[in-house]
Amino acid sequence: MRRRARTVTLVAALLASTVTACSSANDLIIYSGRNEQLVGALLEQLEEAVGIDVEVRYGGSGEMAAQLLEEGQGTEADVFFSQDAGALGAVGEQGRLAELPADVLGMVPESYRAKDKRWVATSARARVIAYDPRVVGEGELPQAIEDVVDPKWKGKVGYAPTNGSWQAFVTSVRVLKGEDFAKDWLEKFAANEPKRFDNNISILKAVDEGQLPFGLINHYYWYASATEKGGEANMKAKLHRVGGGDPLALVNVAGAAVVQGSNQSEAAQKAVRFLLSEQAQRHFADQTAEYPANPAVRPGKHRLPPITDLQPPDIDLSKLSSLQETVKLLQEAGLS
């Protein structure tokens, strides 16, 4: 029995020793809340640009923000690459992000960087309306948030209640228009019997297949779907962009920051600069169909308007995180 126990321990130790990570203090360590499937190839190219070994740790953006805050000054992370601005804001607020140099910040428009200079957007995604032109004329389309709850759209609008972007949109309604307006709007929206969907993809599919007049989604799903179908011409659904600073035009961003106290701060800044470079921005535009945050880079593969043409609402993107109240409001309206 004892011998067997010893053998088992030995085998376990051997097995465990095969699972080694080769990170060292001399490497650049990136905590990425963006999915490996989306940015893995790009971050491999980053190694070349930075000049030292790069180790990437993947996770969820919110969980990684919590991890960075728990790690505090002991962290080995040098760069935080996040799926949304809220996570960056939360880490920055606690003094865990370093100020970025002016030339890096200068690569993006003012509304796409933190006011305290601690993070910069790397790409953007916009809320849009996907509609079926066979059913809805271009002239009829909503021009503002109030139009969406018009009784004529009863039972004709699709939304994805569990989607983070939908919740960020509702938060922006609260922040921009006030709690009372948001409550009233959500009640009207609920009374209009909107169709609920699991996610943006199924909304777009329903519109494309003629089962739904229009739905509220993020823009890049349309481009991904077009690629899958072999071209934009094959898409029956069309996109309608609301402008004029309306909450329907909300733009959210993914972004990057240098971690405070990084022992590789120079390489870390290089990494952020790389993420804003032509090469990386083209990756976002072509591979993930996001808006490049650097307006000098024009989208090629997909016909995206330049980021400076979007007229998003004026809102501090890192403040889109007051979700507890949003969730409560959605529940009261019966929309959660």
Added chain:
Amino acid sequence: MAVLPLAYLAVRSFERGGGVVWDVLARTRTAELALRSLSLAVAVTAACLVLGVLGAWLVARSDLPGRRAFGVLLVLPLAVPSYVGGFTWISVAPGLTGFGGAFVVLTLVSYPYVLLPVAAALRTADPAVEEVARSLGRTSTQVFFSVTARQVRPAALAGGLLVALYVLSDFGAVSLMRYEAFTLGIYTSYRATFDRTPAAILGLVLVVLAVALTIGERRARGVVAHRGRRNPPTAPLGRARVPALAGSVVLVLLTLGVPVASLVWWLVAGTSTFSVADVVKTTGNTIAVSAFGALLTLLFALPVGILAARHRGRLVRGVELAGFAGHALPGITVGLALVFFGIRFAPALYQTVPMLAFAYAVLFLPLAVGAVRTGVAHAPPVLEDVSRSLGHGRWRTGLRVTVPLAAPGVLAGTALVFLTCAKELPATLLLRPTGVDTLATELWTRTEVAAYAAAAPYAAVLLVVAAIPALVLDRFLGGER
């Protein structure tokens, strides 16, 4: 060890003063969510007790055709992570959401928590008691309820407790099935408001619920039946043979058929691709970290389980109780607790395999403790006395006598922990060495971007990896017959 997460939660909860704690607790939503989670836990546990005890009896005692195969198949659903179960059910039955959906998914992935220990208890229980009852004129059904049910009650309740704690801590299934449970509040804190304080306070509430459940289970547990000198005979099913077989087949179809069919469909319909080399490497990683986690957990569980079975002191109860609290906490909370302590007090071990294994031990200790305790309780203490009287010390006796006697239970517990480690996600993401992927993390990464065809092989391999301990277990237990 089990105190670490509690200390962390206390630090985070009270860092902004007691006022915040009170605010969070006083929200009507907090009570509402707690109630929703508790009612789900009660319903799932009840269903798992029924399924688990019936299933265990069929595979351990009856002449069900294909009994050995069912012994493995009925345990395998443990390898289905709740988020995969939830996902596949949604794609098969989109209408199945809310309480009903969460109930179905959680029941189907967690009933083996009851089946495993009950099957072990049934295989070792003394058949003489049943024979006496039968000789006194009781029918088979009466014998089952008056004798067998009592013999397996401690094992069944121990398993039921694990199910209840698992349901409380689960986030994957409830979020996919859109049932607002207590963990939703915790995850909203981390993911949407990026505020760790409410999450910690809610975590403490979960601990209180877990302690209450654990104490309740202990009150109801009863006395463990002693191990028999021979193995129980096989009971003929008679006319019940066909319905029993049909029921088992349906259960296997629901628990394994649905996920497997979805996997196949993903592979066929999807366009994303995968690399065989990556799958192989990830499988090696998963087996290594899970084996390490399971052995470390066993190492901690043996003394606690043996003490809990043999002594009833206050200290022992306290230790056992603290261990169970860790199991009711979501993986992210325990993971962050170890991030907090690890980087401050053991920076050399931070984000290494030993620390990940330690996190598994904190999370899954109860799985092993319950099994060890039940196993040891089945071993007659008189044999230990004999060993002691022959001059063997306490440790030697424990290793040479108690552990081998309790082996079926101990093995069942270790297998459980192994399976659970293999599918664990949130703590693994936080504590794995940078760049080391497991099957669960690779599965997550791919399903998150809807690359289902690429995800399918990882889910399939996870099932296969989980089948190994299930097979070993069956061979070990079956070999005794």
